[in-house]
Amino acid sequence: MKKYCFGVDVGGTTVKLGLFTPEGEVVEKWEIPTRTENGGSAILPDVAASVTEKMKEREIAKETVIGVGVGVPGPVDDNGIVYKAVNLGWGVMNISGELEKRLGVTVRAGNDANVAALGEMWCGGGKGCKDVVLATLGTGVGGGIIVNGKVVTGSKGAGGEIGHMHIVDEEEEACGCGNHGCLEQYASATGIVRLAKRRLAASNDASVLRTSQEKNELSAKAVFDAVKDGDKVACEIAEEFGRYLGKGLAMIAAVVNPEVFVLGGGVSKAGEILCDYVSKYYDKYAFHGCKNAGFKLATLGNDAGIYGAAKLVLG
Amino acid sequence: MKKYCFGVDVGGTTVKLGLFTPEGEVVEKWEIPTRTENGGSAILPDVAASVTEKMKEREIAKETVIGVGVGVPGPVDDNGIVYKAVNLGWGVMNISGELEKRLGVTVRAGNDANVAALGEMWCGGGKGCKDVVLATLGTGVGGGIIVNGKVVTGSKGAGGEIGHMHIVDEEEEACGCGNHGCLEQYASATGIVRLAKRRLAASNDASVLRTSQEKNELSAKAVFDAVKDGDKVACEIAEEFGRYLGKGLAMIAAVVNPEVFVLGGGVSKAGEILCDYVSKYYDKYAFHGCKNAGFKLATLGNDAGIYGAAKLVLG
Numbered sequence: 251m252k253k254y255c256f257g258v259d260v261g262g263t264t265v266k267l268g269l270f271t272p273e274g275e276v277v278e279k280w281e282i283p284t285r286t287e288n289g290g291s292a293i294l295p296d297v298a299a300s301v302t303e304k305m306k307e308r309e310i311a312k313e314t315v316i317g318v319g320v321g322v323p324g325p326v327d328d329n330g331i332v333y334k335a336v337n338l339g340w341g342v343m344n345i346s347g348e349l350e351k352r353l354g355v356t357v358r359a360g361n362d363a364n365v366a367a368l369g370e371m372w373c374g375g376g377k378g379c380k381d382v383v384l385a386t387l388g389t390g391v392g393g394g395i396i397v398n399g400k401v402v403t404g405s406k407g408a409g410g411e412i413g414h415m416h417i418v419d420e421e422e423e424a425c426g427c428g429n430h431g432c433l434e435q436y437a438s439a440t441g442i443v444r445l446a447k448r449r450l451a452a453s454n455d456a457s458v459l460r461t462s463q464e465k466n467e468l469s470a471k472a473v474f475d476a477v478k479d480g481d482k483v484a485c486e487i488a489e490e491f492g493r494y495l496g497k498g499l500a501m502i503a504a505v506v507n508p509e510v511f512v513l514g515g516g517v518s519k520a521g522e523i524l525c526d527y528v529s530k531y532y533d534k535y536a537f538h539g540c541k542n543a544g545f546k547l548a549t550l551g552n553d554a555g556i557y558g559a560a561k562l563v564l565g
Numbered sequence: 566m567k568k569y570c571f572g573v574d575v576g577g578t579t580v581k582l583g584l585f586t587p588e589g590e591v592v593e594k595w596e597i598p599t600r601t602e603n604g605g606s607a608i609l610p611d612v613a614a615s616v617t618e619k620m621k622e623r624e625i626a627k628e629t630v631i632g633v634g635v636g637v638p639g640p641v642d643d644n645g646i647v648y649k650a651v652n653l654g655w656g657v658m659n660i661s662g663e664l665e666k667r668l669g670v671t672v673r674a675g676n677d678a679n680v681a682a683l684g685e686m687w688c689g690g691g692k693g694c695k696d697v698v699l700a701t702l703g704t705g706v707g708g709g710i711i712v713n714g715k716v717v718t719g720s721k722g723a724g725g726e727i728g729h730m731h732i733v734d735e736e737e738e739a740c741g742c743g744n745h746g747c748l749e750q751y752a753s754a755t756g757i758v759r760l761a762k763r764r765l766a767a768s769n770d771a772s773v774l775r776t777s778q779e780k781n782e783l784s785a786k787a788v789f790d791a792v793k794d795g796d797k798v799a800c801e802i803a804e805e806f807g808r809y810l811g812k813g814l815a816m817i818a819a820v821v822n823p824e825v826f827v828l829g830g831g832v833s834k835a836g837e838i839l840c841d842y843v844s845k846y847y848d849k850y851a852f853h854g855c856k857n858a859g860f861k862l863a864t865l866g867n868d869a870g871i872y873g874a875a876k877l878v879l880g
Contacts, residue, residue, distance in 0.1 A: 403822075404821055507717075
């Protein structure tokens with residue numbers, strides 16, 4: 251009898267859903283809107299209805315569904331309870347309890363960044379490894395820590411909040427979290443733009459990035475495009491980015507000693523050159539017993555969440 | 566039928582052994598010398614003989630022994646293989662395989678610092694918690710990371726090597742590991758003495774520590790004794806120590822979000838005042854979702870290893 255599992259990634263605008271085989275093949279993926287009104291009370295009923303409909307449509311019997319995994323933007327404990335998910339309008343929500351009641355199958359839930367790491371371990375950049383750290387370099391820096399094939403949730407769901415590791419003592423601007431000198435302030439897309447602005451302001455050295463800045467087009471992509479064209483100032487900015495992130499990942503390695511670091515998020519579109527800048531400084535700062543770690547780019551893009559959510563129920 | 570398990574802590578000079586109940590009561594503990602000659606080839610046979618003898622002496626049937634756990638000073642993988650244990654004269658050694666053959670019971674092995682963390686979680690400062698970080702502040706700084714009740718070994722056994730997190734960029738002296746600016750250089754007993762010497766050399770401020778230094782008695786204990794007597798210079802040194810260690814533990818929290826940090830090793834004899842200095846700076850640098858972590862002193866002392874080793878086989 252063929253078995254299936256569902257992976258659900260609940261975002262602030264859309265809910266992504268995927269139907270998977272236990273071997274990691276995606277049978278079908280689709281989306282529904284996220285209805286955040288009324289404290290997001292319709293979100294889980296909508297998910298349940300969409301899963302039920304898909305089962306009916308494909309004549310999938312309940313007995314063949316191993317379970318439904320769900321990733322949400324907020325800290326989730328091991329019982330599938332989220333304590334706050336601002337983007338969804340949720341306070342405390344028992345995701346597993348609520349969906350199991352409606353679907354009659356096993357439901358597991360996790361934080362979206364952690365779940366994405368699990369997806370990349372299962373079928374993406376970390377495939378074949380069981381000790382994986384995902385660093386998602388987007389507007390902020392998120393992370394997911396996989397130890398022995400399992401997500402590290404942490405005692406209050408704050409495991410993998412690597413964007414808020416303290417990296418720089420002298421920082422005067424505050425991070426979104428209220429602290430100063432968080433990794434996110436240097437290694438996110440916005441962080442790279444900050445580094446670029448500072449570097450451009452520090453001298454009159456020629457750089458194509460000055461034109462980007464005038465056109466209001468200074469971005470992480472612009473920086474790495476300029477690096478590829480050999481722009482000296484852009485290369486210095488990339489070095490600085492690499493030094494902060496490489497140092498942060500070296501510290502993570504002294505804690506969980508992963509086999510591979512997977513770099514994802516918008517910034518990772520810069521390509522392999524990103525791994526070069528980061529691994530150079532990682533090697534400088536890492537403990538010798540951790541230096542063997544690999545650096546890979548994430549490969550699942552926006553689908554990492556549904557892959558990882560499906561993997562949640564496969565154990 | 567009463568069940569038992571053995572915990573074995575193999576050190577460079579003595580092997581500590583303990584007979585435990587599954588509930589964490591120590592029935593008896595004893596020691597044998599560690600024979601490191603001939604590549605340490607007698608060590609495991611000696612352990613097997615001592616365990617066998619104890620079973621005979623106490624008329625413990627093999628069927629009632631859940632297993633034997635072993636902690637060794639070196640990186641150990643999940644199959645119970647150590648890759649190098651310099652202090653024991655060992656190269657690659659299959660601890661589990663070797664002892665299971667001789668004893669006919671389940672054997673699990675782990676790195677001694679990791680195993681000590683498990684012991685403190687089971688019956689010591691971290692009792693009742695399942696997400697625990699142990700920082701052992703001795704000659705060096707060791708660590709053990711417990712996630713969901715299990716030791717984080719890491720892909721190459723370097724999980725929990727928190728003494729080698731890079732903390733200070735400007736450090737000119739090298740750490741024993743070859744890097745510069747490792748946590749161990751500031752938060753170990755020797756590290757505190759370094760901080761003290763630097764502080765004393767930096768000014769002529771009066772301090773009882775000057776007398777200690779003249780008598781060649783400058784030590785972590787002397788520093789914290791002076792702190793308790795209100796010595797201003799000693800208090801500044803303690804602040805600096807607290808800042809480095811608090812910052813390091815805050816970074817660990819962003820990775821694994823523990824419920825409690827347990828401080829052990831010789832430095833922890835300073836008492837609760839140690840937790841005060843560390844938690845003050847931890848709170849400054851930690852991500853808000855991690856600030857709730859507790860700080861406790863280790864309570865098992867040199868027995869943490871045998872407790873943790875026994876716990877290894879209880880799962």
